[in-house]
Amino acid sequence: MRDKINIGYGQGFWGDSILGPVRLVKEGPLDYLALDYLAEVTMSIMQKLKGRNPAAGYATDFVQMLDRTLPDIHEKGIKVIANAGGVNSEACLQAVLELARKKGIKGLKVGVIDGDDILTRIPELVKNGHAMKNMDDGRPLSEIQGTLLSANAYIGAFAVADCLAAGAQIVIAGRVTDPALVGGPMIHEFGWGPEDYDKLAASTVAGHIAECGAQCTGGNYTNWREVEDFVRIGYPVIEGRPDGQFVVTKHEGTGGLLNRNTIVSQLLYEMGDPERYLGPDCAADFTSAMVEEIGPNRVQVSGIKGGPPTDTYKISLSYKNGYKAVGQLTVAGPDAIDKAKLCAEIVWGRLALDGCEFSEDEKMVEFVGAGVTHAGILESNDPPEVVLRIGVKSTDKAKVTRFGSEIVPLVTSGPPGVTGFAGGRPKATDIVGYWPALLDKTQVRTRVRVEES
Numbered sequence: 001m002r003d004k005i006n007i008g009y010g011q012g013f014w015g016d017s018i019l020g021p022v023r024l025v026k027e028g029p030l031d032y033l034a035l036d037y038l039a040e041v042t043m044s045i046m047q048k049l050k051g052r053n054p055a056a057g058y059a060t061d062f063v064q065m066l067d068r069t070l071p072d073i074h075e076k077g078i079k080v081i082a083n084a085g086g087v088n089s090e091a092c093l094q095a096v097l098e099l100a101r102k103k104g105i106k107g108l109k110v111g112v113i114d115g116d117d118i119l120t121r122i123p124e125l126v127k128n129g130h131a132m133k134n135m136d137d138g139r140p141l142s143e144i145q146g147t148l149l150s151a152n153a154y155i156g157a158f159a160v161a162d163c164l165a166a167g168a169q170i171v172i173a174g175r176v177t178d179p180a181l182v183g184g185p186m187i188h189e190f191g192w193g194p195e196d197y198d199k200l201a202a203s204t205v206a207g208h209i210a211e212c213g214a215q216c217t218g219g220n221y222t223n224w225r226e227v228e229d230f231v232r233i234g235y236p237v238i239e240g241r242p243d244g245q246f247v248v249t250k251h252e253g254t255g256g257l258l259n260r261n262t263i264v265s266q267l268l269y270e271m272g273d274p275e276r277y278l279g280p281d282c283a284a285d286f287t288s289a290m291v292e293e294i295g296p297n298r299v300q301v302s303g304i305k306g307g308p309p310t311d312t313y314k315i316s317l318s319y320k321n322g323y324k325a326v327g328q329l330t331v332a333g334p335d336a337i338d339k340a341k342l343c344a345e346i347v348w349g350r351l352a353l354d355g356c357e358f359s360e361d362e363k364m365v366e367f368v369g370a371g372v373t374h375a376g377i378l379e380s381n382d383p384p385e386v387v388l389r390i391g392v393k394s395t396d397k398a399k400v401t402r403f404g405s406e407i408v409p410l411v412t413s414g415p416p417g418v419t420g421f422a423g424g425r426p427k428a429t430d431i432v433g434y435w436p437a438l439l440d441k442t443q444v445r446t447r448v449r450v451e452e453s
Helices: 019-027 040-052 060-076 089-102 119-127 157-165 180-190 197-210 260-267 336-353 397-404
Strands: 005-011 032-035 079-082 109-114 148-153 170-172 237-240 246-249 283-285 290-295 298-302 305-307 312-332 363-368 385-394 429-440 447-452
Touching: 005 019, 005 180, 005 197, 019 032, 019 060, 032 060, 032 180, 040 148, 040 312, 040 429, 060 079, 060 089, 079 157, 079 180, 089 109, 089 170, 109 157, 119 148, 157 170, 157 180, 157 447, 180 197, 180 237, 197 237, 197 246, 197 260, 197 283, 197 298, 197 305, 260 290, 260 298, 312 336, 312 397, 336 363, 336 385, 336 397, 385 397
Parallel strands: 005 032, 032 079, 079 170, 109 170
Antiparallel strands: 005 237, 109 447, 148 312, 237 246, 246 298, 283 305, 290 298, 312 385, 312 429, 363 385
């Protein structure tokens, strides 16, 4: 057993900078590279892509990143864990193997974790009495079952550890939890079991701190003027130890800022009950964490307590929930806010004149530049220009499309100073609804498989 492992966290979401993982691999010591590509809406996007093309449905950014780093990863023996599989882990697996063969890398072991995607099993599950009620409003899933786009269980770190134990150097997963990308290597390296709750809770906290990438090393930080060299901001590295204690750091010489405040700020991110942060492997008590600076860009976290997990998995489902369209115009000159408000009134009035009306909860109007982000907190002055953002939603696609044709005409048939219409008419697009639910763990079985280039 090693006394320490270095786990770099190189992606906070699908669309994060490719330089995060590339620089983690090239600029310092690393045992593992963790990459998070998935969010709730991402799964539905991937499902739609797979519907159009059976070879799609995974994070193509992952393969592009490997195209730049795979020789270094293979040579240095770095193991990669990514939830890049999305809703098509098999296609992602084949793309990675093809890339390895193209680069002449033989013997690369690539593993895949299956079992989280339960979309095709929904009719069977509902029939067998699993209501999967919406956690926010209690509605049964049967109400929207026919409009589902995706359905995935948040599986845990032990599936990742199983794949590593099977010999995979690259682990491709679907909807594992973000902390599982860190917890999996710790379980594998240190031999933790399902009842090592304190240690599992420590890995949960470590993964939670790192899961947004550079957001714990100075990104999105309140005291942003203290952050040096945003261009070369360092992504986090977790130094994990067998007892569960860990240090958050970053590669030597990189930019950004890593201190107790940046770590605590991220620790509070997306927090429900801090004494019982629920995951598939344990319940973690975030209030037990002792956070201490032990050197420049080195923060130690210790003392974390945990307890048993629930007997259910959280299920993330997405579904078609109508249509929307949003457009914008820039309104400049004296009385910009008043003119922008008049523009909105004109749009609603002309639509009504043509028999196309929307209820108040179907309409959206914002005046960007007039304090909308902090509405009711900051006083709004009279800016020299504002951006009018105006939109609608409806189950009637034709109505939403009709709305899109009334924005650009304001340039010549509204008040003066209206511009910024180069984007043309906004088009009706699908609204993706989010449905959080719970499912008995006995209904989800994960499987791991390893192939070699």
